[in-house]
Structures are given as structure tokens and as C-alpha cells.
Amino acid sequence: MHDIVIAGAGPVGLFLACELRLAGVSVLVLEQADDPRSPLKRLPFGLRGLTAPTLEALHRRGLLDEVAALHLSKDGTANARIAAAAHWIGQPRRPAGHFAGIVFHHDRIDASKWPYRLPGRAGTSLAVEMEALERVLAARAQALGVEIRRGAGVDRIEVAHDGVGVHAGGARVEARWLVGCDGGRSTVRKASGIDFAGTEPEFTGYSVDVDIADPDMLRPGRQYTPAGMYTYTRPNTIAMVEFDGGAFHRVQPITRDHVQSVLRRVSGTDVTLSALRVATTWTDRAYQASAYRAGRVLLAGDAAHVHSPLGGQGLNLGIGDAMNLGWKLAAAVRGDAPADLLDSYERERRPVGAQVLDWSRAQVALMRPCPGSRALEAILRDLVDTRDGATYFAERVWGLALRYDLGDDHPLVGRSVPDFAFADGTSxxxxxxxxxxxxxxxxxxxxxxxxxxxxxxxxxxxxxxxxxxxxxxxxxxxxxxxxxxxxxxxxxxxxxxxxxxxxxxxx
Missing domain, CATH: 3.40.30.120 (Glutaredoxin)
Known part of the structure; x- marks a missing residue:
């Protein structure tokens, strides 16, 4: 019998597996896909932004240097592949992030507002490629002794008071605990009877790699239009949203003609696509699990919450779940956990997830193709360009506002510990x-x-x-x-x- 079975070998499942093995418990990871590689995990579609809590987690487990080395040049700047995928990097002012495409800049941020943050190895943001990040985490997990079984998605589960039977890939395995990290359509969540509720989508989003007959017909960068929004990164990458209530998401194959017609409606041009190489759709559906635990089954990452990819906070939210859950679940397995330690996982992380979902919804409201949203956008742009405004958005987007309610009003309790530099040379x-x-x-x-x-x-x-x-x-x-x-x-x-x-x- 395994101590823990994790469904899903994405970044959240792999990071959680590392945490559990570090604490000395046995872990089996079951993954539906035979091959971890995918065009959607590579640049440009696989571009993700890591925020402060995730960078701190990687630093605290000795992984940050390895992750950063994959994505930085020798001079410490983003390498050419990352820079090409991130259209904002070449802007004259140094961008620090965005809210619904409204950029805030480093030169407006007042770092004195965060008195408990000390300079250290972990920064506030880092652009990474999903496939490369997964590769690093999988290597660490296997080095720690985690078994990763691919081509073995969970089909059904049998929950008892002292364990879980997991059917996957034609085999049955026994575990003391099961953690679902198997995405927004989580089999584990559905099988455990946990409700998933929230708000329905307002748009269908598209990410495509195309050839354009006349590229000059599209303005580069993010553009709001009377019909939606598109972001064009030369020479071949387009992201766009059409406010159709999510009608086209996962309902039929994505063809060149369909993408071209949507792009013409959204951009208001007669642009012609000569080829479609890669395409995927997404929506702004914002759902959250009613509970993060049902007996011996727990949820983390997209299995516990889904929202639009606007702002790139989903990966960071999931890594935060894994960092919070790992040591608590390991203590429960070992038998040395205080009575309500494992319950504190949901108590601490569910409010964080709800806040991110609302943050995502607010961005969608600002993107709607209507005069009211454009008026609000103009006001918000002015606010974001003030010192207090940029600092507020940096605090939220970078994850510096994270604080758990631990029942102690001391301003440091519940926050990330400062990276103290000790006299012996360690941090x-x-x-x-x-x-x-x-x-x-x-x-x-x-x-x-x-x-x-x-x-x-x-x-x-x-x-x-x-x-x-x-x-x-x-x-x-x-x-x-x-x-x-x-x-x-x-x-x-x-x-x-x-x-x-x-x-x-x-x-």
C-alpha cells in the first residue's frame, strides 16, 4: 500500500509529490497522458509567469536556480525564446505585470510598503516554459524516490475509512490517502462527490499559431475592439477572446476557416490566415470546489478551482496549494499531526482560491466590449499609473498580499518569512x-x-x-x-x- 496516491503529473502534482517524499512518505503519481510533452506546454503557448510565493517555494526547496537557469541568459535577462514569446518585455518602460491587459510598471512601485520583505534569491516574477518546469519537477520527484506511472489515468475510486482503492490504467492500487491534481475536469473530484460551482463563461478564448498573409493588417500587442480583444505577437502568435458565452469551447475541431472568421470579427479587419499549425480554446469559467477534502480524498490545483488564464495566476495558485498541503498531509500519515492540522489546509487555501477567482472575474468585466467597460478601463489606466495604484496591483499580482489568518494579530504571523541573511552565510x-x-x-x-x-x-x-x-x-x-x-x-x-x-x- 502506498501512503499517498496523486492523480495528475502536472506541476502541482509533481511539486506535491516532492514535498511528500521530502517528508519521508511513499508516493505514487498516476498520469493519464502517455507523454508529458505537448506543443501547448512549449513556447509560446506554454509561457507562464511565476510569482513571489512560487519563487519562494522553489528557493526553499533548492529548485529555483535550476528553474531560472533554463530561462535566463548569462547576463540575467530573459533569453531570446522567452523574450520572443513575451511581447511586453521589449517595452520602453519596464513592465511589472498587468490587470486585464493594463500594464503597471516598476518605476511606479513603492517597495517600502512591504517592510517584512528582505532582498533575497527569490524575486517577484519569472517567465518560464511549462514543459521545462515540469521536466525539472519530474526529475526532482524521481530523484527523491517518487514513482510516476504514465498512461494510467484514474477511472474510479473506492473510499473507506482507512484508505482509498484507486482504479487506473487497468490496475487497482491501494493508498492511505488520495490527492486529486487531475485538472478542472477532475475524475477524483467527481468520484468523491465534491460539488463544483461558480460562474459560467462569457467568452471563448483562442490561442493559435498561424501564418498571416498580410501581417501588417494586425496591430501588435494587446488590442481591445468593439467585438472583443486580441493580442498579436509577431510573427505568428495570436490570443483572442470572443464574447459568445463560451459557445465554441471544446465543441468541435478548430479549423483555419473558423479561426479566421473569429479573428476578422474580433479585429474588425479582413485579415487572411494562410495556415493554422496549433490551436486551443479556453474560457473564463470560474468554479471552485465546495470542499478541498472528503474523508481520505483531497484536492489541489485546477481540481479545486478553475478560472480564466488572464494574469497567469492558476499555476501559482496550484503550487501554493501543494506547498501548504504537503507537510500537513505527511504529518497526518506519520501520525504526529496535531488534531486539526490537516483541516487547516482548506481553511487557509480555499479563501485564497476564491479571491483569485474574483480577481479573474473583475478582469473579464473590464474586457467586455461595451462603452461602460471602456470607460472603466480609461479610469483604471490612470489609477494604475500612480504610485499607490501600481503598488496595489503589484502586491496583488505578485502574491505579496498573501496572509493566512492564524488567529494571531501580529503583522508578520501568517505571512511569508523574510529571507533573513544569517551571519554563517546561509539564508x-x-x-x-x-x-x-x-x-x-x-x-x-x-x-x-x-x-x-x-x-x-x-x-x-x-x-x-x-x-x-x-x-x-x-x-x-x-x-x-x-x-x-x-x-x-x-x-x-x-x-x-x-x-x-x-x-x-x-x-
Whole structure:
């Protein structure tokens, strides 16, 4: 019997598998596709933007340098392939992100608004190729001892009080827990009886690789029109949306003639397509699971929430699910989890998912081809170009606003731990690579050392001065890098003990 079976070998399933193996539990990943490679995972369609929480997660597990090396040139700028796929990179002002295509810029952002963020290896954004990211995560998972079984999609499940029987690829496997990371049409979610509800689509989106008979008929970049929106990246890539209620999504094959007719309606031109090489459709349907857990079955990534790809937050949302769930589920498997630890996964992550869905819906509202939306767009462009406006959108788009409600009003608790640079040459991010919690004691107090010793194997004790402590005497950090307790000045050992027991149990 496996401790955990994960359905889905996308980035979320693979990252979760790495987290679970790091914590010492056995993992089997079942994937429906025989081959992980796909044109839709390669540039330009496979371009994804990683935000701060994801970059921090990769850094805290020793993966960031490998991921960044695939996508950066020697001078640290985006390599030619990434730059060609990302039409915004060559703009005169350095863009920092966008909301419904309205760009905010680095020169307007006030970083002083984030006093608990220290300079470190993880930045705020990085453009990556999906296929390359999956390759890195699969290699790490296999190096840790994860078994990945391809061509074995989950067909049905049998849930008992102490485990799950999983039927996949003509075989049945037993697991103590099952995690569905199998996408928006998740078989695991449906089989477990978890409802999926939200708002229906307003448009059909298209991403296509084409040859254009007269490319000068289309303006490059993102263009709003009376019929929808299109983004043209020379020489061959077009993304567009037509507000048809999602009528064409996955209902029939996508032909050159159909794409051409949609493009003509959306662009208002008589553009002619001479060839269609790759095409896919998508919508702005925004749905969320009513629960992230049903007994021995849990959901993460698109199995738990779907929304439009506008702003590229879906991948980051899923990686956040995996980072939050991994250590908690492993503790449940080992039997050393506090009573409600696993329940905190849904309690913390479901509100984050709901917020991203609303963020996506707001962008769709601004894109509607109507005079009201164009008027709102003009006002928002003015706001985004102010210092406060750009800072607000950066905080939301980059994921810097993330904070879990842990029942403590200290402004650092529930946030990502600053990347403290310790006097011994290590950083906070590096100290989290064991997958354990970390109790940082800047002044090496004996009571805190004894407290960490009682949680040996679950909490690492770091007694070391730092270049910048931000005024803290000690912080307790969960394995996912979230601050569980913080003390300014001399810490109270009793409060530290209460926080440690809450997240890591007794000795």
C-alpha cells in the first residue's frame, strides 16, 4: 500500500509529490497522458509567469536556480525564446505585470510598503516554459524516490475509512490517502462527490499559431475592439477572446476557416490566415470546489478551482496549494499531526482560491466590449499609473498580499518569512530545504533550544545572528515558509511553546 496516491503529473502534482517524499512518505503519481510533452506546454503557448510565493517555494526547496537557469541568459535577462514569446518585455518602460491587459510598471512601485520583505534569491516574477518546469519537477520527484506511472489515468475510486482503492490504467492500487491534481475536469473530484460551482463563461478564448498573409493588417500587442480583444505577437502568435458565452469551447475541431472568421470579427479587419499549425480554446469559467477534502480524498490545483488564464495566476495558485498541503498531509500519515492540522489546509487555501477567482472575474468585466467597460478601463489606466495604484496591483499580482489568518494579530504571523541573511552565510530560504519547520533564535536562548529539541526531526533550531533581524528576537516558521509565531525583542518561551504545539504537536 502506498501512503499517498496523486492523480495528475502536472506541476502541482509533481511539486506535491516532492514535498511528500521530502517528508519521508511513499508516493505514487498516476498520469493519464502517455507523454508529458505537448506543443501547448512549449513556447509560446506554454509561457507562464511565476510569482513571489512560487519563487519562494522553489528557493526553499533548492529548485529555483535550476528553474531560472533554463530561462535566463548569462547576463540575467530573459533569453531570446522567452523574450520572443513575451511581447511586453521589449517595452520602453519596464513592465511589472498587468490587470486585464493594463500594464503597471516598476518605476511606479513603492517597495517600502512591504517592510517584512528582505532582498533575497527569490524575486517577484519569472517567465518560464511549462514543459521545462515540469521536466525539472519530474526529475526532482524521481530523484527523491517518487514513482510516476504514465498512461494510467484514474477511472474510479473506492473510499473507506482507512484508505482509498484507486482504479487506473487497468490496475487497482491501494493508498492511505488520495490527492486529486487531475485538472478542472477532475475524475477524483467527481468520484468523491465534491460539488463544483461558480460562474459560467462569457467568452471563448483562442490561442493559435498561424501564418498571416498580410501581417501588417494586425496591430501588435494587446488590442481591445468593439467585438472583443486580441493580442498579436509577431510573427505568428495570436490570443483572442470572443464574447459568445463560451459557445465554441471544446465543441468541435478548430479549423483555419473558423479561426479566421473569429479573428476578422474580433479585429474588425479582413485579415487572411494562410495556415493554422496549433490551436486551443479556453474560457473564463470560474468554479471552485465546495470542499478541498472528503474523508481520505483531497484536492489541489485546477481540481479545486478553475478560472480564466488572464494574469497567469492558476499555476501559482496550484503550487501554493501543494506547498501548504504537503507537510500537513505527511504529518497526518506519520501520525504526529496535531488534531486539526490537516483541516487547516482548506481553511487557509480555499479563501485564497476564491479571491483569485474574483480577481479573474473583475478582469473579464473590464474586457467586455461595451462603452461602460471602456470607460472603466480609461479610469483604471490612470489609477494604475500612480504610485499607490501600481503598488496595489503589484502586491496583488505578485502574491505579496498573501496572509493566512492564524488567529494571531501580529503583522508578520501568517505571512511569508523574510529571507533573513544569517551571519554563517546561509539564508532563511536555505534553512527550509530540509522540509522541517524552523525556530530562529537570533540571540541563542537556552529555553528555545530545549523547545526545538522536544520536536526533533520536525523543527530545526537556528541560533544565529542575522544581517537584518527587523527587530525580531525569534520567529517560528512552518515548513511551507509561513511565520507561525514571532517575538519582537526577548521572546516568551511559553508563547513559543504554545505555537510549536499547535503546528507540530507535543514532544
Amino acid at each position: 532563511m530560504g536555505e534553512r527550509l530545504r530540509t522540509g522541517n519547520g524552523v525556530l530562529v533564535d537570533f540571540d541563542a536562548r537556552a529555553p528555545l533550544r530545549a523547545l526545538a529539541a522536544r520536536c526533533s526531526g520536525r523543527v530545526d533550531y537556528v541560533a544565529c545572528a542575522a544581517r537584518e533581524t527587523l527587530g525580531f528576537g525569534a520567529v517560528l516558521v512552518r515548513p511551507d515558509g509561513i511565520v507561525a509565531w514571532a517575538a519582537e525583542g526577548a521572546p516568551d518561551p511559553d508563547l513559543a511553546a504554545l505555537a510549536t504545539a499547535r503546528w507540530f504537536g507535543g514532544a
